[in-house]
Amino acid sequence: MAADLSCALPPVLVDRDGAIAIVTLNRPESLNAMDQAMAEALARIGDQLAADASVSVVVIRGAGQGFCAGGDIEVFARNLDAIDPAIRGLLNALHHFLLRLREMPKLVLTSIHGAVAGAGFSLAFMGDMCIAADNVRLRPAYAKLGVSPDGGGTIGIVDAVGARWAMKIFLAGDELSCEDALALGLVTRVVPAADLERETLAAARRLAEINAAALAATKALIYRRAGGDIAGQLDAEMEKLIGCMDSASFRERVRAFVGKSS
Numbered sequence: 001m002a003a004d005l006s007c008a009l010p011p012v013l014v015d016r017d018g019a020i021a022i023v024t025l026n027r028p029e030s031l032n033a034m035d036q037a038m039a040e041a042l043a044r045i046g047d048q049l050a051a052d053a054s055v056s057v058v059v060i061r062g063a064g065q066g067f068c069a070g071g072d073i074e075v076f077a078r079n080l081d082a083i084d085p086a087i088r089g090l091l092n093a094l095h096h097f098l099l100r101l102r103e104m105p106k107l108v109l110t111s112i113h114g115a116v117a118g119a120g121f122s123l124a125f126m127g128d129m130c131i132a133a134d135n136v137r138l139r140p141a142y143a144k145l146g147v148s149p150d151g152g153g154t155i156g157i158v159d160a161v162g163a164r165w166a167m168k169i170f171l172a173g174d175e176l177s178c179e180d181a182l183a184l185g186l187v188t189r190v191v192p193a194a195d196l197e198r199e200t201l202a203a204a205r206r207l208a209e210i211n212a213a214a215l216a217a218t219k220a221l222i223y224r225r226a227g228g229d230i231a232g233q234l235d236a237e238m239e240k241l242i243g244c245m246d247s248a249s250f251r252e253r254v255r256a257f258v259g260k261s262s
Contacts, residue, residue, distance in 0.1 A: 011027055014045055018205070030072060034119050040093045043093040043097045046104075055106055058108045060111065061200065065115070067113055070117040070118020098123075098126050098230075105215070107207050124156075138176035139175050140169055144253075154233060
C-alpha cells in the first residue's frame with residue numbers, strides 16, 4: 001500500500017520574490033480547510049514575517065482548487081464532546097496570526113479563488129487588499145452551521161462594508177459572486193482565474209516598489225482612523241463561537257454535514 005504523502009506535506013508554504021513573501025495554505029486535498037497544524041504554522045510564520053525587515057509585502061493564497069473552505073469540519077466532528085479546548089486552541093493560534101497581519105508594518109494582499117468559506121471567508125478580508133479570481137465562490141457558511149463568525153470576520157468585513165451589509169452577509173448566508181464582492185468593496189480587483197497567480201504577483205511587485213516606510217505609515221494611519229480593539233474583538237469572536245458550538249443544535253448539524261459528505 002502506498003504511503004499517504006499528503007500528511008507529510010507542510011500545511012503552509014512560504015516563498016520569496018524580492019521584498020515579497022508569498023504564504024500558501026497547503027492542504028489542497030481538503031480545500032485548505034483550517035486545522036490546528038495549519039493555524040500553528042501560520043502563527044509561527046506571522047512572527048517570522050513581522051520580524052523580517054526585508055519583507056514589505058505579504059501575499060496569502062491557497063494551493064489547489066480553492067483558497068480556504070473554512071474550519072476543518074472533520075475536526076469539529078471528532079471533538080463534539082470536547083469542542084471548547086479543540087476550538088480554543090485552534091483559534092488562539094489563528095488569532096495570533098491575524099493580529100500579526102493587522103499590526104505588522106507590511107502590506108498584506110490576499111489572493112483568492114475557488115472555494116472561500118467560513119474562516120477562509122473571514123481570512124480573505126483580514127488582509128489590507130484582496131484580488132479575486134472570477135471563479136471564486138464566497139460562502140460565509142456560519143449561519144448554516146448555527147454559529148457566529150470567527151477568523152476576524154467581524155473586523156475585516158465590517159470595516160469593508162459596514163454593519164448593515166455585514167449583518168446581511170453573515171445572517172442571510174447567501175453565496176457572493178466575484179461581482180458582488182467587487183461592488184461591496186470586499187475585493188479590490190477581479191481577474192480571470194487563469195491569470196490570478198500572474199496578476200497577484202504583478203500587483204505585489206508594484207506595491208513592493210513603494211517606499212516601505214510609506215507603506216507602513218499609510219497602513220497604520222488608515223487602521224488608526226478605523227479604530228477598534230482588534231485583540232479584544234478576536235477574543236469576543238472566540239467566546240461567542242464556542243458558546244454557539246456547545247449546543248445540541250450544532251452537534252446535530254455537524255453530524256448531518258459529515259454524514260452527507262461521507
